[in-house]
Amino acid sequence: MNIRKTLKSLFRKQQSEESPYITPTYGGRWDTQPIDKKRIPEDSLMPRVAYRIVADEMNLEGNPALNMATFVTTWMEPEADELIKLGATKNLVDEDEYPQLKVIEDRIIQMEAELFNAPEDCDCIGVTTIGSSEAIMLALLAHKWRWRKRRQADGLDISRPNIIFGADVHTCWEKFARYFDVEMRVIPLQEDKYTIGADDVEPLLDENTIAVGVVVGTTFTGQVDDISGINQLLLNHKQKTGMDIPIHVDAASGGFVLPFYQPQFVWDFRLEQVRSINVSNHKFGLVYAGMGSVIFKDKSDLPMELPFEINYLGGSMYNYSLNFSKGSSILLAQYYMFLRLGKSGYRKIISAVMSNAQYLEQKLAESGFFEVLTDANYLPAVVIRLIDDSLFTAYHISDELSKNGWIVPAYSLPPSAEHVVVLRMVIKENFSRDLADKLLNDTLASIRHLQQNPPSNVKVADNISTENRQTTPHGPC
Numbered sequence: 001m002n003i004r005k006t007l008k009s010l011f012r013k014q015q016s017e018e019s020p021y022i023t024p025t026y027g028g029r030w031d032t033q034p035i036d037k038k039r040i041p042e043d044s045l046m047p048r049v050a051y052r053i054v055a056d057e058m059n060l061e062g063n064p065a066l067n068m069a070t071f072v073t074t075w076m077e078p079e080a081d082e083l084i085k086l087g088a089t090k091n092l093v094d095e096d097e098y099p100q101l102k103v104i105e106d107r108i109i110q111m112e113a114e115l116f117n118a119p120e121d122c123d124c125i126g127v128t129t130i131g132s133s134e135a136i137m138l139a140l141l142a143h144k145w146r147w148r149k150r151r152q153a154d155g156l157d158i159s160r161p162n163i164i165f166g167a168d169v170h171t172c173w174e175k176f177a178r179y180f181d182v183e184m185r186v187i188p189l190q191e192d193k194y195t196i197g198a199d200d201v202e203p204l205l206d207e208n209t210i211a212v213g214v215v216v217g218t219t220f221t222g223q224v225d226d227i228s229g230i231n232q233l234l235l236n237h238k239q240k241t242g243m244d245i246p247i248h249v250d251a252a253s254g255g256f257v258l259p260f261y262q263p264q265f266v267w268d269f270r271l272e273q274v275r276s277i278n279v280s281n282h283k284f285g286l287v288y289a290g291m292g293s294v295i296f297k298d299k300s301d302l303p304m305e306l307p308f309e310i311n312y313l314g315g316s317m318y319n320y321s322l323n324f325s326k327g328s329s330i331l332l333a334q335y336y337m338f339l340r341l342g343k344s345g346y347r348k349i350i351s352a353v354m355s356n357a358q359y360l361e362q363k364l365a366e367s368g369f370f371e372v373l374t375d376a377n378y379l380p381a382v383v384i385r386l387i388d389d390s391l392f393t394a395y396h397i398s399d400e401l402s403k404n405g406w407i408v409p410a411y412s413l414p415p416s417a418e419h420v421v422v423l424r425m426v427i428k429e430n431f432s433r434d435l436a437d438k439l440l441n442d443t444l445a446s447i448r449h450l451q452q453n454p455p456s457n458v459k460v461a462d463n464i465s466t467e468n469r470q471t472t473p474h475g476p477c
């Protein structure tokens, strides 16, 4: 081979490696060399190669469609996906540049206030947040400030605020107490009583109580605290002592279920002491992760020193948040869902989801292996406990199910019911009756397998199963 031929062939080789027209997505040099993991690589990649590397890494993850652990939406219509792309380019906080986003946000808040039966003579306000955790912190912060202002006006001590809630709350409540320096008065759970009521709250109330927290659809069992009873207790307390203690309802999961499935059930702004409610739009609002809301029954429930008031567009607008910049994708997706489904659409979907949850619950109970902890009447979450865990535990069943791709968390309940270990399956819109049958069959097959191959030491295996322990409700939700 002469020198010209050699150079030509070298040039062709190099061209085929570098040219975007010839280089295949796979089979280039990037597939035989490791990717930099600790520094931004020096060299560039072609867009589709970079895309594949990232997308392929995602193949190592669980399948969202089989993720029974999360309450968060894992499927939306293609039209919503289009709006999500559109919203990604607009920072929600840029109200000067994108005033219509603020208008949409306000519409969403008013629609939710109406859904939660706000009385007509109330001037509700609220904001959308990144999720229920931020929403809860904003609500409780407002209650702390109201309590402090009242006490300061009367020349009373403001150094020891406290908040009362059950051990059935999500971890974000404890986060609030720790971050914002408020004493937690936590009501422990008991075996067979996984929610709180007026009798639990009464002995803990005092002049430093900023609020009582209740949950509509607890993370652990999907049950509902006795909100009416607690409301009555606080009304009596107000009459007796003059102390006006607000209730904050954590409706992260139940806020879009109860209004459509149990509209007669009274838990919301119909109750006098309920002054604020949060909801996770990314749960049964049926949008992807990244949105919650907090709604105050009346402007007077939010001390005006907290939000930043913006006066333009001929009216007042408020900015009340813990963070600043965020995309507007999910806000637009939620607005789309409200318009697209309407209340009748939500009713249909929630009824279908509840029906599939009840079906699965009934079949698991009939199998004779499980005790059902909840009746899926408030939330489409199936929470079960093994009747006999002498040979294997719920953690082992969770491990077995994961071999078929199912993500079903096993976890112990909060104190003082920590000896109760449960499995939780959250039923969502994209979980069909067929999938319910498949999950049921796979659960029973797991049990047969464990009966025939019992783990050598239940206690040890139980402790080893740390991966599943991490998938407690605090993790994936």
Ligand SMILES: Cc1ncc(COP(=O)(O)O)c(C=O)c1O
Pocket: 071, 130, 131, 132, 133, 134, 169, 170, 172, 215, 217, 218, 219, 250, 252, 253, 280, 291, 292, 473, 477
């Ligand atoms: C009852 C309850 N409250 C609050 C949260 C926290 O919500 P988010 O994940 O939207 O911050 C959750 C999450 O699962 C929850 O179940």
